[in-house]
Amino acid sequence: xxxxxxxxxxxxxxxxxxxxxxxxxxxxxxxxxxxxxxxxxxxxxxxxxxxxxxxxxxxxxxxxxxxxxxxxxxxxxxxxxxxxxxxxxxxxxxxxxxxxxxxxxxxxxxxxxxxxxxxxxxxxxxxxxxxxxxxxxxxxxxxxxxxxxxxxxxxxxxxxxxxxxxxxxxxxxxxxxxxxxxxxxxxxxxxxxxxxxxxxxxxxxxxxxxxxxxxxxxxxxxxxxxxxxxxxxxxxxxxxxxxxxxxxxxxxxxxxxxxxxxxxxxxxxxxxxxxxxxxxxxxxx
Amino acid sequence: xxxxxxxxxxxxxxxxxxxxxxxxxxxxxxxxxxxxxxxxxxxxxxxxxxxxxxxxxxxxxxxxxxxxxxxxxxxxxxxxxxxxxxxxxxxxxxxxxxxxxxxxxxxxxxxxxxxxxxxxxxxxxxxxxxxxxxxxxxxxxxxxxxxxxxxxxxxxxxxxxxxxxxxxxxxxxxxxxxxxxxxxxxxxxxxxxxxxxxxxxxxxxxxxxxxxxxxxxxxxxxxxxxxxxxxxxxxxxxxxxxx
Amino acid sequence: xxxxxxxxxxxxxxxxxxxxxxxxxxxxxxxxxxxxxxxxxxxxxxxxxxxxxxxxxxxxxxxxxxxxxxxxxxxxxxxxxxxxxxxxxxxxxxxxxxxxxxxxxxxxxxxxxxxxxxxxxxxxxxxxxxxxxxxxxxxxxxxxxxxxxxxxxxxxxxxxxxxxxxxxxxxxxxxxxxxxxxxxxxxxxxxxxxxxxxxxxxxxxxxxxxxxxxxxxxxxxx
Numbered sequence: 001x002x003x004x005x006x007x008x009x010x011x012x013x014x015x016x017x018x019x020x021x022x023x024x025x026x027x028x029x030x031x032x033x034x035x036x037x038x039x040x041x042x043x044x045x046x047x048x049x050x051x052x053x054x055x056x057x058x059x060x061x062x063x064x065x066x067x068x069x070x071x072x073x074x075x076x077x078x079x080x081x082x083x084x085x086x087x088x089x090x091x092x093x094x095x096x097x098x099x100x101x102x103x104x105x106x107x108x109x110x111x112x113x114x115x116x117x118x119x120x121x122x123x124x125x126x127x128x129x130x131x132x133x134x135x136x137x138x139x140x141x142x143x144x145x146x147x148x149x150x151x152x153x154x155x156x157x158x159x160x161x162x163x164x165x166x167x168x169x170x171x172x173x174x175x176x177x178x179x180x181x182x183x184x185x186x187x188x189x190x191x192x193x194x195x196x197x198x199x200x201x202x203x204x205x206x207x208x209x210x211x212x213x214x215x216x217x218x219x220x221x222x223x224x225x226x227x228x229x230x231x232x233x234x235x236x237x238x239x240x241x242x243x244x245x246x247x248x249x250x251x252x253x254x255x256x257x258x259x260x261x262x263x264x265x266x267x268x269x270x271x272x273x274x275x276x277x278x279x280x281x282x283x284x285x
Numbered sequence: 286x287x288x289x290x291x292x293x294x295x296x297x298x299x300x301x302x303x304x305x306x307x308x309x310x311x312x313x314x315x316x317x318x319x320x321x322x323x324x325x326x327x328x329x330x331x332x333x334x335x336x337x338x339x340x341x342x343x344x345x346x347x348x349x350x351x352x353x354x355x356x357x358x359x360x361x362x363x364x365x366x367x368x369x370x371x372x373x374x375x376x377x378x379x380x381x382x383x384x385x386x387x388x389x390x391x392x393x394x395x396x397x398x399x400x401x402x403x404x405x406x407x408x409x410x411x412x413x414x415x416x417x418x419x420x421x422x423x424x425x426x427x428x429x430x431x432x433x434x435x436x437x438x439x440x441x442x443x444x445x446x447x448x449x450x451x452x453x454x455x456x457x458x459x460x461x462x463x464x465x466x467x468x469x470x471x472x473x474x475x476x477x478x479x480x481x482x483x484x485x486x487x488x489x490x491x492x493x494x495x496x497x498x499x500x501x502x503x504x505x506x507x508x509x510x511x512x513x514x515x516x517x518x519x520x521x522x523x524x525x526x527x528x
Numbered sequence: 529x530x531x532x533x534x535x536x537x538x539x540x541x542x543x544x545x546x547x548x549x550x551x552x553x554x555x556x557x558x559x560x561x562x563x564x565x566x567x568x569x570x571x572x573x574x575x576x577x578x579x580x581x582x583x584x585x586x587x588x589x590x591x592x593x594x595x596x597x598x599x600x601x602x603x604x605x606x607x608x609x610x611x612x613x614x615x616x617x618x619x620x621x622x623x624x625x626x627x628x629x630x631x632x633x634x635x636x637x638x639x640x641x642x643x644x645x646x647x648x649x650x651x652x653x654x655x656x657x658x659x660x661x662x663x664x665x666x667x668x669x670x671x672x673x674x675x676x677x678x679x680x681x682x683x684x685x686x687x688x689x690x691x692x693x694x695x696x697x698x699x700x701x702x703x704x705x706x707x708x709x710x711x712x713x714x715x716x717x718x719x720x721x722x723x724x725x726x727x728x729x730x731x732x733x734x735x736x737x738x739x740x741x742x743x744x745x746x747x748x749x750x
Contacts, residue, residue, distance in 0.1 A: 112745065164697045164700050165697075167693070167696075167697040168694075168697045168698065170693065171690070171693045171694040171697065172694075174686075174690060174693060175680070175681075175690065175694070178684060178686065180300070180684065181299075181300040181301075182300070182301065183340075187745045187746065187748065188680050188746060190745075191676075191680060191742045191745065191746060192680060192694065194738075194742075195698070195738065198734070199697075199698050202701050202731065203697070203698075203700055203701055205701075206700070206701035206704050206705060206727060207700070207701075207704065209727075210704045210708065263301060266301055267298070267301060267303065270301060270302060270303050271296065271303045271306055274302075274303045274304075274306040274492055274493050275306045275307065275492065275493070275494065276492070277491065277492025277493070333610070336610075336614060337614075338610055338613060338614070361613060361614045361615075361616065362614070362615070362616035364614065365614075366610065366614060368607055368610060369606075369607065370605075370606035370607020370608070370610060370611075371606055371607050372605075372606070372607035372608050372610060372611030373605070373606075373607075373608075374539070374543055374602065374605060374608070375605065376543045376546040376547040377539070377542060377543060377546060381539075381542060385535065385539050386611060386615060388535055389532070389535060389615035389616065389617045390615055390616055391616070414546065427607075430611070
């Protein structure tokens with residue numbers, strides 16, 4: 001999907017698409033023009049705005065600070081040596097992976113109640129970015145595991161449940177990507193999205209329980225007590241990753257919103273084309 | 286009297302395709318209305334929309350007193366649709382199929398038996414798996430399922446297709462009898478001679494819109510007030526053929 | 529709703545009785561999976577006996593995928609979806625009925641697989657009460673989840689491939705829980721198994737409720 005082509009003819013005003021929450025004045029998905037009367041002001045051909053540029057700048061700056069603090073200023077850990085530095089990315093990424101799931105599930109619930117396309121777009125955005133952060137979590141986790149546990153993969157409860165969550169997110173996004181009737185796609189995706197977080201929690205709990213029954217964790221856990229510069233670095237990690245998360249979420253949400261707008265405009269054009277079929281008088285009747 | 290079907294500038298979508306681009310249609314109780322038009326004119330979608338299966342997204346749409354745009358579900362148990370799909374389970378016998386769909390619609394054993402008898406499937410055929418029947422026999426089974434529901438509005442999509450001559454006569458007879466008992470019928474058929482002799486009135490569809498019956502070049506569907514004479518014809522149940 | 533559930537369950541079981549897909553295809557397949565596990569692992573009795581619980585539930589899971597796809601296919605026949613929507617059947621009742629029919633088929637398969645595990649892997653069955661309750665709870669969980677996800681992908685061109693992708697990660701807790709409970713029963717320490725049965729039951733109840741509520745909106749989206 002190319003945002004530039006789909007949005008050039010869009011009638012979305014930049015303010016209505018700018019809020020991370022679905023804009024109110026839109027009609028229900030079933031009645032494309034029912035709420036109608038959208039302003040015909042030309043839409044921005046991109047998903048950025050001043051707000052997102054500030055957000056992006058802040059994200060970049062905090063990432064730079066994180067690099068500085070995480071790699072240079074903060075000391076190596078006594079036990080884990082330099083590999084502790086991965087934690088400054090890993091822990092925030094895992095947190096925001098769950099944040100993405102929470103957003104997807106909550107937005108799906110709202111879609112099922114309100115049926116406004118904004119919630120559908122938000123659910124998709126949350127899940128997609130959740131998957132990105134799941135990949136980062138898994139990648140940094142197994143990199144960290146190599147020096148710490150001597151292996152890239154271990155059947156650690158957190159790694160295993162994260163992998164399963166990533167698989168569920170993949171399934172959810174696969175369902176969303178199908179090219180079927182948008183209304184049907186939205187309702188199926190919303191049901192699946194609603195189950196995403198409860199499933200993630202049940203999987204996480206059961207796997208945790210399963211592993212803890214077998215071997216009491218002799219492994220080094222990823223939550224040693226930390227203080228000083230290391231704590232600052234971890235906090236910076238949360239800030240930077242959080243800003244990146246928000247920035248991605250806003251852009252992905254707007255892209256979904258513009259896709260919806262373009263589908264809606266396609267409808268109006270299609271209606272005109274369909275009516276044109278009837279204009280030449282049918283001969284022979 | 287309130288019409289059974291009242292559509293004004295109704296638009297319905299199949300996915301993103303506006304299969305119905307502006308339909309004006311009024312059908313009075315006990316009327317038999319034939320929809321005709323080229324392939325892709327929207328006949329099937331119109332019938333499915335009247336059944337509350339395809340949502341109407343613009344315009345007015347009231348069927349049997351239910352507003353389809355607000356609550357399409359409440360109209361469904363009251364209509365019977367004989368569509369392209371048979372709606373039958375191939376592994377089950379004729380009687381099992383009719384019994385299942387009959388019971389699903391709160392019909393009792395008497396309704397089921399009567400429906401089977403009406404379509405002539407109460408003989409040895411009733412205990413044969415539907416998958417082994419011919420297309421015409423399956424059609425008759427679907428018709429029995431419809432009869433068992435005792436619908437107020439019959440929606441028949443190409444009801445004559447695949448039936449032999451005798452069965453077509455039987456079908457027409459069943460339709461006439463249902464109308465005598467108070468039902469209303471909308472059908473789409475390419476068997477024009479037969480369908481037009483059955484129907485009280487013909488409505489032309491072109492490009493997802495209703496054409497005015499007396500002026501073939503003039504297409505309505507823009508929500509303008511309907512033509513007076515047509516309304517009177519409709520309520521009087523007169524036969525107004527095109528062509 | 530319960531009346532509709534009984535009606536639909538009866539229909540699905542009747543279709544199964546006439547078509548014999550589960551008896552003639554799914555059951556032999558599940559036994560074949562047990563044999564293949566023995567090929568893949570060393571046919572060393574001790575190893576097989578130790579991992580029998582896991583293999584049993586993995587075989588059940590694979591067979592369940594087939595049973596679920598089959599159950600969903602019944603309602604994908606020509607025009608059946610329209611007829612269901614027109615019928616006035618309660619969607620929640622349709623869901624519960626379909627799940628019940630799948631559960632009956634799966635329970636029969638589990639009995640067969642249980643015999644297979646005893647004969648082929650030399651397992652000594654112990655703790656019958658825990659085994660039986662685990663089977664019931666896990667089967668309800670599988671049937672409820674499977675029926676919901678089967679409806680989620682029904683009518684899609686990619687349903688055969690999408691169904692396992694959606695279903696298997698979700699069912700991981702069921703596989704873990706049922707396997708642990710079986711191990712506890714076979715090891716003679718049923719006290720370790722009961723918490724897992726609790727988890728399985730909670731999972732089953734949650735999915736039965738979720739499915740009954742969501743089935744209507746899945747039936748609508750064509």
